[in-house]
Amino acid sequence: MNDWVKALLLGCCVTHVAATPLNEAEQQAWITDIDFYAHQVKVRHIHPFHTLTEGDFKRSIETLKTELPELNEAQVETRLMAISRAIGDGHSNYLMMSGPHQHFPFRFKFFGDTLKVVDATSEYRELIGTQLHSINGLSVAELYTQLAPVLPGVDNQFSEQSSFEYYLSLHKLLLGLGIVKQGLPTSFHFIAGTNEKILQISPVSMREFGKLSSAYSRVEPKLTVQDIGMPGITLSLLENQKAAYFDFASYPTPEQVMSRCDALQSTLESAGSRYLIIDFRGNSGGNFYSGLALSACLLPLDQIDWMRGVYVLTDGVTFSAAMSNTAQFRQILNAQVVGTPTGGDPNHFAENSQFLMPNSGRRFTLSKRYYPFIAQQSDAVYPDIHIEPSWDDYRRGKDTVLSELLVRLSGMQIAGNTVSASAE
Structure with missing residues (x-):
């Protein structure tokens, strides 16, 4: 320590x-x-x-x-x-x-070493895209040093960064660390190119803060999303790449997955899908047996290129069950991991119980299981294909990771068609 x-x-x-x-x-x-x-x-x-x-x-x-x-x-x-x-x-x-708490009216996200405002309440919309320089005179690096030892939901440096992005807005935490003062506005210093802005900002209610998100509005690639009856999972069929893209945002129950398995298999067979993309970015976990149920549903499809055609997308928020399924899919689906490292440690304590304090009513959680998912020691599931999202793409609504993967799949399609034509 x-x-x-x-x-x-x-x-x-x-x-x-x-x-x-x-x-x-x-x-x-x-x-x-x-x-x-x-x-x-x-x-x-x-x-x-x-x-x-x-x-x-x-x-x-x-x-x-x-x-x-x-x-x-x-x-x-x-x-x-x-x-x-x-x-x-x-x-x-x-x-x-x-317990009762308030937030400052911003969502933040790192792009490289730069922490940017990616969403804000209506009063501060003009600050979206600016770089946070400091809070009450403390630089982002100094803030990180103070917050890191108290952040929840941390298995490694990647989930630590994701947790920092979120909890930097929690007024009560900054108060407890002595970074802000009770009842006084807080000085935020922003930078946009050569322009700087210093504002005195007060926290807002959780209800107002809860309307904000760090997820971009995806414009590119354009997807046609289908509801497949598995809550938290949607399907998009990408005809040009013959790929089935699953946005695995949250976890249904295993029963919900299996009850819709036959219908999903029929959909993929009719579409002639050859490649599978399973997106665990932004997924902080659930019941990993639901992920295993999905893999069991997909495995009978012989049309899939099981040698080089399965991909799992990850980022620093990929945690708990989502990280577990990532490690499992690399094994049982021969999947390649694409994106940035997971926020979850593949050999980790998990399956927590939640407790209620008798007087304050505050809650805490404790791990009750241990899962070693890979033989070697590693703090994360590291990608086979590392693709880092860029601010310019994020600003334009372009999904850097998915877009670059689809370019690769298109190249594989062209190469495969060329080989087939030569053979004929």
């Missing part, structure tokens, strides 16, 4: 912010909640001290309880996030957003 994390866990670097400290009744309530949390970690996590030592865990809990008179609610919750992060697996998390 690095020194910064130890300092945060053991309380030697308490940051004081302008917010109301806990009163005695609130302190007692939090002591009960913290003890409940600590007990559940020790008895319900499958292997709680695989990364954080039991001694460090116990000291962090005791220090937190001792320092409650000096802390406000946001600081207590931020400290619990840090302890959960130090446990060391992306399925064991303290869920700050299970």
